[in-house]
Amino acid sequence: MAPPSPVRDEVRLLFSTPDRHVWSIDELQQVVSASLGGADYSSVFRAVAGMQREGLVDRIDLGDGKAHFELREDHHEHIRCDSCGRVVGVPGCILENATSAVESDTGFTITSHQLLFSGICPDCSATAHN
Helix, strand or coil, X not given: CCCCCHHHHHHHHHHCCCCCCCEEHHHHHHHHHHHHCCCCXXXXXXXXXXXXXXXXXXXEECCCCCEEEEECCCXXXXXXXXXXXXXXXXXXXCCCXXXXXXXXXXXXXXXXXXXXXXXXXXXXXXXXXX
């Protein structure tokens, strides 16, 4: 087990806060650095990589070329606001029933999938209509 680390502790704490679903390494580094008075990118990256190895977080592709991570939970899809970038988990797996059809049509054995919806969140929609 790794020795105690304020950066690792802070990263774990951030992943457990309910007001944020998905984090990039850059976002984590900014918040951890502000909280601790400094933290380098590599320390935050190592903390997240360790959590991923331990099976605590999953890497999520949001189509922006950055690595994003979330706490490991039951599999679910995501939706991202085109206006503000907010990301929310969609309850359940929408593609669960499609898996057997894809396997049948392609001969592949499905091991995982990711689906990202995009749209306008309620807050941005309300702002646009005012």
